[in-house]
Amino acid sequence: MLSLFAAIESGDSISASTDDSSNLASSSSTPPTTVTDSDSLHSDASKHDVITVIDDSTVVAVAPALPASDVPSPRRPQRARASLPVYNLAKLSGTSAHGKRRAKGDIVATRRRRTIAGTTVTPGDADVGALDPASTNIDALNLETSPSKRSTPRAQRLARPSPRSLRSVARLAGPNGAASAGATPVSSITAKLSAAKRGRNNKVVGKPVKLSRELRRLQDTKEFNHIDENPVIHSVWSNGKYVDPSQAAERQRARKRAKVEVAAEIQVKEESEEPVAQFKKRRVKKYLSKGLYSGQEVTQDITRGLTANEKKQLAQLPELMPRKENKVMPAPIFTGFRTLLAGRDFKLPFHVCNPLPPGQPKPDEWKKMTKNRFIGESKEVWKKMPHILDYQSKCVCKPEDGCAETCQNRIMLYECDDTNCNIGKAKCTNRAFADLTARRAKGGKYRVGVEVIKTSDRGYGVRSNRCFEPHQIIMEYAGEIITEEECERRMNEIYKNNECYYLMSFDQNMIIDATTGSIARFVNHSCNPNCRMIKWIVSGQPRMALFAGDRPIMTGEELTYDYNFDPFSAKNVQKCLCGQPNCRGVLGPKPKGIKPIKENIKVATKGRGKGKGKGGKRKLNELTGNEENVEPGSKKRKMQQPKPKPIRTLKAVKALHPIKALKPAKTLKPVKGLKPLKTLKPIKLVKTKPAKGTKPKKAINSTKTAKRAYSKVSIKIKSPVKAKRQQKKQEISASITVSAAAEITAVV
Numbered sequence: 069m070l071s072l073f074a075a076i077e078s079g080d081s082i083s084a085s086t087d088d089s090s091n092l093a094s095s096s097s098t099p100p101t102t103v104t105d106s107d108s109l110h111s112d113a114s115k116h117d118v119i120t121v122i123d124d125s126t127v128v129a130v131a132p133a134l135p136a137s138d139v140p141s142p143r144r145p146q147r148a149r150a151s152l153p154v155y156n157l158a159k160l161s162g163t164s165a166h167g168k169r170r171a172k173g174d175i176v177a178t179r180r181r182r183t184i185a186g187t188t189v190t191p192g193d194a195d196v197g198a199l200d201p202a203s204t205n206i207d208a209l210n211l212e213t214s215p216s217k218r219s220t221p222r223a224q225r226l227a228r229p230s231p232r233s234l235r236s237v238a239r240l241a242g243p244n245g246a247a248s249a250g251a252t253p254v255s256s257i258t259a260k261l262s263a264a265k266r267g268r269n270n271k272v273v274g275k276p277v278k279l280s281r282e283l284r285r286l287q288d289t290k291e292f293n294h295i296d297e298n299p300v301i302h303s304v305w306s307n308g309k310y311v312d313p314s315q316a317a318e319r320q321r322a323r324k325r326a327k328v329e330v331a332a333e334i335q336v337k338e339e340s341e342e343p344v345a346q347f348k349k350r351r352v353k354k355y356l357s358k359g360l361y362s363g364q365e366v367t368q369d370i371t372r373g374l375t376a377n378e379k380k381q382l383a384q385l386p387e388l389m390p391r392k393e394n395k396v397m398p399a400p401i402f403t404g405f406r407t408l409l410a411g412r413d414f415k416l417p418f419h420v421c422n423p424l425p426p427g428q429p430k431p432d433e434w435k436k437m438t439k440n441r442f443i444g445e446s447k448e449v450w451k452k453m454p455h456i457l458d459y460q461s462k463c464v465c466k467p468e469d470g471c472a473e474t475c476q477n478r479i480m481l482y483e484c485d486d487t488n489c490n491i492g493k494a495k496c497t498n499r500a501f502a503d504l505t506a507r508r509a510k511g512g513k514y515r516v517g518v519e520v521i522k523t524s525d526r527g528y529g530v531r532s533n534r535c536f537e538p539h540q541i542i543m544e545y546a547g548e549i550i551t552e553e554e555c556e557r558r559m560n561e562i563y564k565n566n567e568c569y570y571l572m573s574f575d576q577n578m579i580i581d582a583t584t585g586s587i588a589r590f591v592n593h594s595c596n597p598n599c600r601m602i603k604w605i606v607s608g609q610p611r612m613a614l615f616a617g618d619r620p621i622m623t624g625e626e627l628t629y630d631y632n633f634d635p636f637s638a639k640n641v642q643k644c645l646c647g648q649p650n651c652r653g654v655l656g657p658k659p660k661g662i663k664p665i666k667e668n669i670k671v672a673t674k675g676r677g678k679g680k681g682k683g684g685k686r687k688l689n690e691l692t693g694n695e696e697n698v699e700p701g702s703k704k705r706k707m708q709q710p711k712p713k714p715i716r717t718l719k720a721v722k723a724l725h726p727i728k729a730l731k732p733a734k735t736l737k738p739v740k741g742l743k744p745l746k747t748l749k750p751i752k753l754v755k756t757k758p759a760k761g762t763k764p765k766k767a768i769n770s771t772k773t774a775k776r777a778y779s780k781v782s783i784k785i786k787s788p789v790k791a792k793r794q795q796k797k798q799e800i801s802a803s804i805t806v807s808a809a810a811e812i813t814a815v816v
């Protein structure tokens with residue numbers, strides 16, 4: 069080390085003599101690899117070797133004493149920085165021993181090699197080993213401050229020691245450089261600064277640290293002294309939102325406070341609470357006292373809020389009559405639940421509504437019509453008829469009667485309306501057709517309540533898909549109202565090839581043709597029917613409808629009524645397939661052999677009193693031939709048995725005899741149990757089929773080959789004029805007596 073300094077002092081720059089040549093050679097052979105290289109290449113002046121000696125405590129930069137000839141030219145000041153480290157990479161990497169490359173006649177021993185620092189010491193130089201940074205201090209590898217890192221010219225300039233610093237170093241080093249003896253080289257500016265600080269803090273006297281001008285300027289700054297006044301604030305972002313730390317802290321504090329409060333509350337509670345009772349109250353098991361749905365209270369008082377009159381009316385409803393308590397054993401608990409789990413099909417105790425599945429066969433060529441329509445001349449003929457005036461009636465019911473069985477209109481088969489009812493719509497129960505209209509207007513198949521079915525042996529029929537009450541209106545028999553002449557024409561021309569005719573005697577020599585008509589036309593005949601076809605006068609107009617019989621009709625029952633058929637010809641007799649025990653065997657008329665009604669009615673109504681009404685009703689039924697109402701075992705029954713009647717041959721359509729209009733008899737006294745008389749007169753015209761194996765005979769006259777049925781019974785009630793007179797008398801006497809109920813005459 070000493071020899072090195074000696075060499076420096078003596079002006080022998082390390083390999084200085086070879087500087088120029090080497091530089092020239094380098095410039096010509098290889099391009100500069102760094103800026104430093106470039107500077108050095110373009111510099112005219114010789115390069116000053118700078119050796120930095122690293123010392124932990126002090127920094128001593130040893131700069132070689134420059135000879136007079138080496139004074140930097142004014143064009144480019146040669147600044148040397150003692151603080152910069154210079155490394156011999158060859159040494160460090162251990163390749164210095166590989167020998168020198170010989171090129172262009174260079175003197176290997178004196179050839180100067182370039183390093184990243186621009187200059188270095190060749191291995192051939194004396195005491196080079198002493199300068200080996202690897203051997204002296206590994207800090208020399210601190211590349212942070214390595215000049216090679218400085219890429220900008222300014223940085224490189226700064227990296228080079230300034231002449232002033234060099235001078236001061238030289239001064240510090242003393243005339244012989246002894247000051248540097250024993251000094252440890254400082255490898256980096258960081259180390260140097262730290263050393264300077266340490267020196268200042270420790271007041272190292274005698275070893276002042278010479279700082280660069282820039283550093284000296286920065287000396288008083290806080291950054292220099294590591295005083296950090298503005299600490300780094302870390303911002304927190306959560307889910308893309310900035311989290312205000314102050315608020316977060318506040319929230320945390322609030323949470324803490326709440327926790328503390330809750331804890332305090334619990335503590336206070338625990339302290340204030342009485343000790344838990346050791347024995348809990350024994351649970352009482354609850355047993356079901358009723359059925360599956362026990363616990364669901366029924367409305368206590370259904371009459372609450374009703375007027376006295378309304379309560380009275382309600383009390384009369386049979387459904388609300390006080391009943392005996394149901395003492396049947398209730399179903400065991402969980403019965404319903406088990407049933408659900410078992411997956412058994414749910415089945416109502418009885419059918420309420422049950423429509424047929426879709427895809428049922430539908431009758432062809434049926435044009436539906438739900439209201440009567442006058443066709444052709446019928447309307448004019450109808451209007452001209454004097455019977456219109458006959459359809460006048462006025463009931464004398466009281467509101468509490470509700471136009472029930474005793475209503476005069478009802479007995480006369482007149483429907484009550486605003487013009488003829490004494491008690492008004494709200495309380496009147498004699499408005500069957502109006503009810504039917506209202507029911508159907510709401511729509512829905514269960515309101516209609518009937519469906520067409522295909523029977524196995526009787527063509528189409530009608531069944532109910534809901535229940536009907538006794539005597540409830542089911543459906544209207546509607547169709548085209550035609551005159552007799554028109555009926556004849558149709559049969560001869562339009563229906564001559566038909567097997568079935570849907571014609572019914574109606575009123576005033578009129579006929580309802582339901583070929584285009586309501587569903588009621590499909591109702592089949594039965595000798596023990598569950599319905600009745602009855603003609604009513606509604607708002608002065610006759611209308612036919614199917615009503616339930618005396619017993620209720622259940623869902624799924626086929627609806628039937630007694631055609632009271634008159635085939636008029638033995639040929640046309642059809643076998644009855646109703647299958648009832650009392651079947652008459654043929655689609656024939658009701659049996660005859662009854663006494664004149666007039667007499668019998670008198671008998672029936674005689675001595676009417678409590679308990680005798682029933683007998684009267686029975687007798688009346690018997691008289692009217694209402695066979696289904698005849699009680700079995702009755703003496704009269706025998707008499708009522710159907711007797712085969714000689715079938716008369718129909719000659720012409722004119723033979724059709726319509727039902728005569730119901731006319732009020734003398735003042736009628738309502739008879740208890742008196743039922744409306746049947747006025748069914750279906751007309752059936754069926755083309756006869758040829759016997760098997762025989763050739764069909766050519767029909768000469770279609771009417772001859774047709775079966776025709778006409779009503780056999782018409783009801784004749786005495787003139788309304790007489791009835792009015794009688795009524796007047798009644799009003800005067802204020803007592804109702806029956807003089808006549810009805811007169812039935814057989815007509816053909």
Ligand SMILES: C[S@@+](CC[C@H](N)C(=O)[O-])C[C@H]1O[C@@H](n2cnc3c(N)ncnc32)[C@H](O)[C@@H]1O
Pocket residue numbers: 525526527528529568569570589590591592593594642643644645646655752754
């Ligand atoms: C007004 S139609 C009734 C609807 C008819 N079943 C249809 O398919 O159009 C009357 C005809 O039905 C048949 N019919 C009705 N009731 C019958 C019964 N009890 N026995 C046999 N045939 C019956 C007869 O052919 C009769 O002429």
